Amino acid sequence: MGLAKRRKALGYSQEGLAHALGVDRTTVQRWEKHKASPQPPIRPKLAELLNIDLDELDVLVASPPPPEEAAGSPPSDHHGSGDIDDMIRREFLRAIAVTGALTALPVDEAEALAEGARRGASSDFTRMNTHLWQVYQLARSKGSVYPIVRDQMSSLNGALANRSDAEVPALCNAAGDLFQLAGELSFDSNRYTDAAASYMLAASASKDAQAFDLWACALTRQAYVDVYEERYREAAGVLAAAERVAKRGDSSLSTRHWVAAVQAEAFAGMGDLTACERALDEAEKVQNLATPAHNGGWLRFDGSRLAEERGARYVQLGRLDLAETALTTALKQGALAQGQSFRRRGAVLTDLAAIGAKRRDADQVITYGREALTLARESSSGYVARRLQGLRAVIGPLARDRRIAELGAEISALSTT
Template sequence: MGLAERRKALGYSQETLAGILGVDRTTVGRWESGRIEPQPPQRRGLAIALEVSLQELDVLLTGLRATGQEATGQQSSDHQRAGDTDEMIRREFLRILTVSGALAALPADEAGALTDGGLRRTPADFERMNSHLWQVYHLARSKGSVYPVIRDQLKALNEELAGGGSRSRSLLSPAADLFQMAGEVAFDGNRYTDAAASYSLAASVSRDAAAYDLWACALVRHAYLDMSEQRYRQAAQVLGAAERLAGRGDSELSTRHWVASVQAEAFAGLGDLTACERALDRAEKVRDLTAGSTNGGWLRFDGTRLAEERGARYVQLGHLDLAETALTTALAQTALSSGQSYRRRGAVLTSLAAIGAKRRDPDQVLVYGREAVGLARASESGYVARRLQALCVELGPLSGDRRVAELGAEIATLSTL
């Protein structure tokens, strides 16, 4: 049974189901044809409407993926759905995971004697390339455009591991770094299964390398997957493990402060204001660190985003005046003229639009929401699109305003990016 069959079994038309979920009828049609999938904020409502569990909904969607690919008769481009049908990168991931376990288990002299060949590229070469890729990733409007380069870097890394040599074990950290970047690209593109696999592999290889900060950061990124589907308790558990790992890492790095910042989001999702503010206060202490507390790659937390983080947490908790003060400050800090990312500014704008929705102020929703939609289109960011999809849940009481209804329809189309 597919989505359409389940809908019909319950006596719903596409229009009726769309009305229940607050989406356009054509969106329901795309779901049922397998051309797009519901965003995480929509899945829970869809499962409830269809009277199935989230796991059962996933089963219904699984059969539609292949159908949708056959119906379009097209292969997805790298920057749109990179990795959906590309098994090569998964094989590269798994190969590095297998080799890293062997290298970690063997004594150093035996690991270096796997082959007689020397390395053509040193670990430092890979670290420099990874650092460059992170810079490209953060500056790119379309994050998926970095995917082909990540794939090539993985292939080169595997070739070096196959070559062996006394420094093979030192390649584990660059591999874990690269996995995290691949996970970020997948997460931004709404490919949660690929993102979860990438972060899990990053954590596994970081463990083999005894790289506690890398390991903690992989867990932080994995926690975002749970929070994207509102599994805040599970996220808090993962972040608790990340906090302990960060405590064993380099005290000069900002890892533990980033963990605290993300813990604040999990606590806000659980409705715990006290724990949220304590976590934010711990995160604020990043300002006491000296220069060099971040590496510009897998660890970038330097406190510059704390105003928007605090504002977003207050929105979650319903403290709208406190949220607006923090977010207005953050918006000034994310002016595009200063070179800040579309993704970051889009998130702040969406939070300000959410405040307008909670206040039943359509003008505030429209001012901030329209700009956020424009940035989501310009950047092709799945992250901003997800934030806007979550905003749609708040727009229900304002749906009688034609302008707000039109904005909701625009947001619904972002899922096709």
């Protein structure tokens, strides 16, 4: 039996197994095609999920692939890579790209945007992108926005192919915006390779447009992929580049402060308390900006989440007293009240549950962990589910408590659906 057959026998999809392990789905695919082998640090967890010992796992990953896989046939549970290059090559009609996205707009505005898309004017793409960011932020299930974004990308690709040199910079600006949204959707679905590809394309398009704030934000989102896969040093390198680009941007915007907030997360992951706090202090300077600091689309950082950000960083650094104070304050202040981002609230609740686990406080784990689990189910957020997987990894010592065991099982089931 090969790795793929063992996985399927236990009811895991490639994406489900990858989620449980905290890796990209394409990593599992490469293991099954024998193009790569699981690294030693991840093997014990993989063996546990597959219900085998390490010796059996060694045999499993060393086995030749089944004939149909060796011949290059895709696995039967393949979900589609969502490859960005494939998407933008699809020549959908511009009318299709607009029609499905405008149900929430007044009829006259919808007609105006539809006509603009048919003309391919860069200003109309920009307006459409703004609308799509609004839809994305309001959607309970982020994945529902993906088909609309895909079609808009196809239309924009066609516009770029048929425009004069004078029009290209403005269209590149629109592309840098839209690719970031596509990356956000991929990231929230745990398709990290797709997200990284989107952010790279966004950075490239923004650079061509000489849109420095847009470019810096694309680089910052690129760094997020490394942060959430715990490649903190790699993330710090990308963020250093983002910091340099942001300094060339609009000083009235919050771009450089957002870069600092993400740098704090990378420094916390590296165990550097001093650098982390210095970056957080820099991020808090966003409060000094006199004008609106964000545009509600590709730049949304306004400092409103800094209390929870600081709390999360202290959790990473093991400073539980400081962490709990910051996170509890964020909840009490109503910054995460109902109607706010499920991702944000889910992250804070998970961090508070993790603090309980480290203190061996089962009641705190259950209180916050169950609320986060409910949010993950209601929103279908891969991000919150990913955070819950991190919680599952630290509640092991409390597993003798029946309630904790049940919570762990429900989190595990969440990752395979």
